[in-house]
Amino acid sequence: MPELPDVEVFRRFLEKHAVGKTIRGVEVRDAKSVDGISGRKFESVVANRRVTKTDRHGKYLFAHLDDGHSIVFHFGMTGYLRSTGNEADGNDGKYCKVLFDLSDGTKILYANKRRLGMVTVVDDAASFIRKIELGTDALSLSVREFRKLLDGKRGSVKGFLMDQNTVAGIGNVYSDEILYQARIHPRRKVKDLSDEDISTLYNVMQDVLTTAVDNDADPERMAGSFLLKHRDEGDSCPRCGGSVSRISASGRSSYLCRRCQR
DNA sequence: ACATTGACCTGAGAGC
């Protein structure tokens, strides 16, 4: 479920493998996964362009091209990027939606088990972000801005954290993690948060996201104290030993420890 | 204006 940390890992991957190289060819294998334009058009816009830079905003990944266009990737919940050697399609072949053939022989594939998520190409990444009204990236948000965003909100904290138009990058799994570590109940109303709650929430948010990025967004590598590793009803809370519950909050199943989270 | 709910997507895993 690619959220900010996962997408940041994909960005670093793309930065390492694609920047400075030319896209020799593109093969759209599933035109339905290309948003806004036809697969053929996508191929012709992107082909023979050099990748100059990568960027991430929330859960969106951008590959900037030398003519000003940018490729946009969104991973839905099952998307990923991978490189292959030559023919090694392996299991990914089935899920490969778009295949990029780079000038040094590297092949990068955008794969997705479902059609949530998409690839497209835009004239200008910044105006694309404005158009879809993406909020500020969670990792480039100051406490001051964070407080301002919370101000006047009537919904739950969980809904707030997951709203991409307010704070971009946090999804179901990491919102649960942040709320768990901040000891705040997901259904708690934003307006009921104290000043102290807010600063805790902010600090924990930064900490959880950077820790996740530092560990390649791989749950295996994260400390056992992360709720991430105990997302299972009845599993035990790594902090108090109580049992992990599953409830519905903001229309999503949320895992929490009722004892730790009020 | 804002918040919540339901639909979409489709593979994995559980249960029978």
Add this chain to the structure above:
DNA sequence: TGCTCTCAGGTCAATG
């Protein structure tokens, strides 16, 4: 073994 059912969660449209 295989069938059916439920769940996963990111976004968007519809509804409250």
